[in-house]
Amino acid sequence: MLTNAFRKYLQQLTPISDKEFDDTVDFFKEQVLQKGDFFVTSGKVCQQVAFINSGTFRVFYLNEKGEDITSCFCTSNNFTTSYKSFILQQPSSLSIQAIEMSEILVIDYEGLQHLYSGYLTWQKIGRVLAEKEYIVMEQYASVLSNETAKEKYLRLLMEQPCIIQKAKVEHIASYLGVTRRTLSRIRREISI
């Protein structure tokens, strides 16, 4: 059953009874995306949140110079969405693209608002997830401002080794906030 990992994930956020889970899980729809498919497209309002059962996503945007900047890689057993766009219901500056075949559970904005207003548990899940996303973003900002490109690369290597294999060099480079040239230097230093 595709919702077992999801139930477990929610349980770890806050206690949710089997009844409450079963009553609400049908607001989420199973969906399969192929490599290259977009879950979120920049310019459109992001209307959905996905729980990733399997697969990997790249979150990116185009900066003012038109460069493709990767802000995040999302892997299985996590939610993904263009959170700011979803919260504010404004056009997304981010795109989210599957970089391999991915299976997800999707809920739309109306569905989630319905859960929020009908269930204190879901209101709490919403808060706890927002807090969690905040902490992830804070960590990301901390890494951006404190670590050298080399340290960032080593961290990625430790924390998300699959990404090194699955993502393109230019995407890893922009994720780390450096150019391909600098990433090439870093890889050289490390291998020696």
Place this chain on the structure above:
Amino acid sequence: MLTNAFRKYLQQLTPISDKEFDDTVDFFKEQVLQKGDFFVTSGKVCQQVAFINSGTFRVFYLNEKGEDITSCFCTSNNFTTSYKSFILQQPSSLSIQAIEMSEILVIDYEGLQHLYSGYLTWQKIGRVLAEKEYIVMEQYASVLSNETAKEKYLRLLMEQPCIIQKAKVEHIASYLGVTRRTLSRIRREISI
């Protein structure tokens, strides 16, 4: 009355009835901090959230090299806390210090959890605030990775001009992610 701006701020997050506000506002206690006083001290678990009625705070930490890095300036009509520490009830890596005399409304962890579990409205305020903090942090991360030091300085000049006057050069520099030397160059470029 010191809670009017606070009521207005909450209203703007989500509708809260006068009764609900009056029933719950007493969980917040008025407090005055002098320039240099600490609201949060790194190493201790942050047990409080403050709404800033007046004044300015600097949020900072010491990195592995022992350098004092400013991560944020907080001004009136906003909440401030070491959010990660507060959420996880773990020792804070951040300190929060008043850089001028400041008047705040303070609630402790127990009080807030009490409001969360007793009032759907407060659970929602908690979620909406977490979402808001997320967006602020995302914006901060975006600025960190996209803007040059000069652009960052000009942004600070536009968005929080008071900070330029109130904060020390080294604190502004670390906030921008550059050294004092680079900030000095930027100021020179701009003035010419």
Place this chain on the structure above:
DNA sequence: ATCAATTGAGGACATTTGTCCTTTATTTTA
């Protein structure tokens, strides 16, 4: 299997930023 297209590695030089200073300006205290 072969050729074209894509991707990654890395050289050479320019630019940016940092480090370590000294000098100047401002603030604090006796």
Place this chain on the structure above:
DNA sequence: TAAAATAAAGGACAAATGTCCTCAATTGAT
């Protein structure tokens, strides 16, 4: 007010990173 302490500006050189390139390796299609 004068002396001392603190804070900001900026010079000189070093180090890091970016830009623009070429070349090698890999992948994909016929």
